[in-house]
Amino acid sequence: MKQLVSILLLTVLVVAGSYKVEAAGFKDVSKDHFAYEAVMWAEEYGIIDGYANGTFKPNATITEQQFAKLLANFYELETPYGKLKKQTTTANWSDEYYNRLASYGVPFNGYFDNNLRAKAVKRGVVAQAITHLAEGKRGLNDSIQFLLDYFISTGQNPQYEDRDLQKFFGVSNNVTRAQVVTMLHRMDSINLYSISNDAEEIHENANNISLNTRAQNGLNQLDKKMQQTTAEKSAWAATYSFYYKWGKGATEYNRRDAIISNATSKSFDISMTTNDGLEAGSVEGTATITSSTKAVMYKSSNGNRCVMEFERLNNALKVTEVDCGAERSQGTNFSGTLKRQ
Incomplete structure (x- = not known):
């Protein structure tokens, strides 16, 4: 307590x-x-x-950013190093809370878009966010069942009980301020303050994954029915990933993740993480678009020399590192072809 x-x-x-x-x-x-x-x-x-x-x-409907504040305060989540690079760059009062939630990989929609933050939060999102912190990474059905088992919440549509769990719970229904506070109060009554091992591991960040990537992973964890996205007009803007497991050992794998945002006709912001088992690194910066399918970055947002070339392929991004050693461990690099997610 x-x-x-x-x-x-x-x-x-x-x-x-x-x-x-x-x-x-x-x-x-x-x-x-x-x-x-x-x-x-x-x-x-x-x-x-x-x-x-x-x-x-x-009785007022609670927005996702209001719920984000309540959840971050309830668990007293720590503030991470760095801040999210959003698609909507205007500062927002909820930035602090989304930065903290991203550090733990909590499933939310509004990490990169102030407009999504201001929308009413759905019961399914509430279920997955609470369960992620209290129990660990879970799908929508398991998250609902967790809330029901611990009497944190109840179903809203009794006609679907024992027939359709999601309809019984009302995953797409909005939540009121009183309902959310009641959930947190019930969690307090059973001392449900311990943060799950999954969330703690993401926060400890042993693989040095960028805050933006952890936020994107949290968003991706949401059930597809619960995801809300605002598409950018640029063909560059997307999340790209590559993963290859080449052995049975825990460190025998290669992974690349890239998030392109704030894309215009001349440039885009990129956040990229590389991990080759034992070695890792991450970089954020701005790339200049040189043609309809190619772009180049010369330095990181930290001011270090970081030359990388980007080529937009069909549903993929080809990354060629020319010189970016100051932003990563020497045992790895940023080069690779990443699939658009």
């Missing part, structure tokens, strides 16, 4: 000759509200905030 550092001051008001206790000072959460105890608990420990007019809006 975490140390409790906040003290809740209950406001007692006289209303129509009777006393009405308001949860944490929120005018719209009375003592008889189903989420009263959950809201009071969450405000006391700094997990939630209300609005400037003194309300909590318990």
Whole structure:
């Protein structure tokens, strides 16, 4: 159990000759509200905030970025080194929370796009995000079952019980602020604060995978029904990967991952990770487009010399490293042909 550092001051008001206790000072959460105890608990420990007019809006639909803040605060996720390179480059109040979640590879849609962050979060995304941190990487059905087994959440459509788990749970339904806080309160009641081994391993990042790649892996972990993407107009913009297991040992493999974003007619940003079993490296920078299918990068965002040539193939990206030794271990390189994901 975490140390409790906040003290809740209950406001007692006289209303129509009777006393009405308001949860944490929120005018719209009375003592008889189903989420009263959950809201009071969450405000006391700094997990939630209300609005400037003194309300909590318990029935309002929660956005993904609002849920991201709640989840990051509940688990007290650590802030990573570096920041995400987004497709929408404008700074956003939720950047801090998405950076922290990306460090643990949590399944979310809005890592690279402020517009996706502002959309209502679906129950299926909530299930996968919570389960990833509490239990480990799981598919949609296993994530739903985890929430049901631990009474963190319940189904919404009883007519589908024992027939269709996803319809029973209501994976595509929106979630209210009160419902999310109630889930977190139930997690608190069973001391579900330990972060899963899967999430911790991603955060420890022994293979030196870039923050953008870890975020993309989290997004890819979402069930296809739950994924929301904003397509870029550029033919360059995409995620590309290569993986080859050449032996039975844990380190006998080769892997390359590249994310191209913020593409214009003249340039694009690239985040790339290489791993050859024991050796690894990552680089971020901006490449200049030299023709309809070719581009070149001369230095990394760190200011190091890093010359790499890129060729856009049919559903693939060919990468040729000319000189980028300052950004990686000497036992590996960035060259390879990566398949568009």
